[in-house]
Amino acid sequence: MAVGRITRPHGVHGEVRVELLTDVPERFEWLDAxxxxxKNPRRTAIExxxxxQGVVLLRLAGYPTRDEAESLRGQLLQVLEADAVPLEEGEYYLYQLVGLDVFTEAGTHLGRLSEVLETGANNVFVVNGDNGQHLLPDIPDVIKAIDxxxxxxxxxPMPGLIDGLDE
Structure with a gap:
């Protein structure tokens, strides 16, 4: 599971700045690696x-200088699912939604959820089906159940949300 992305080196001692892809930045303090x-993630110890200034800085084993840390620019930082923050009942990770079949309350199949767009206000679910692509806001008025x-x-389907759907 992705929890961050290295944006660039910081300073001269091999630290890197991390763009957070997690709601729990403290997790980096709990992890040994x-x-x-x-594509082929390699386990790297966190030193x-x-x-x-509101940014997480990491020092990773094997990258003691700025030049070596530069080679990490743009790399994804991931954890094993076993190291993920436990979820409350009814919560889910966004990656678990990709591939779900999406139906209206009346039982009409709209397609399969192919992507989750993370926006500032709310997430948007991209659903591809026989009748094209639909963008669904992740709000309680629209999303009624996730199984x-x-x-x-x-x-x-709120009025006007899905073209050509009369329910």
Missing amino acids: IYVGE GVRYH IEHGKMTIH
Whole structure:
């Protein structure tokens, strides 16, 4: 699971600045190691964590200088699902939603959720189906039920939300 992305080196001692992809930045303090990279992530020990002007700075084993830290620019930082922050009942990780079949309350199949767009106000679910692509806001008025176990999402299609749908 992605928890951050390295944006650039910081200082001359191998620290890197991290763009957070987690709501729990303190997690970096709990971890002994993190997986660096997207396609073939490699386990890398965390040697130091500190905060500077609202940014997480990491020092990773094997990257003691600014030049070596530069090679990490743009790399994804991931944790094993077992190291993820436990969820409350009814909560889910966004990656778990991709692939869900999306139905209206009346049972009309709209398609499959293919992507989650994280915006400032609320997430937007991208659903691709036989009748094209639909963008659904992740708000309680629209998203009525998410059933990860059965691979299903139920929505209330507010008027004007989905072209050509009369329910």
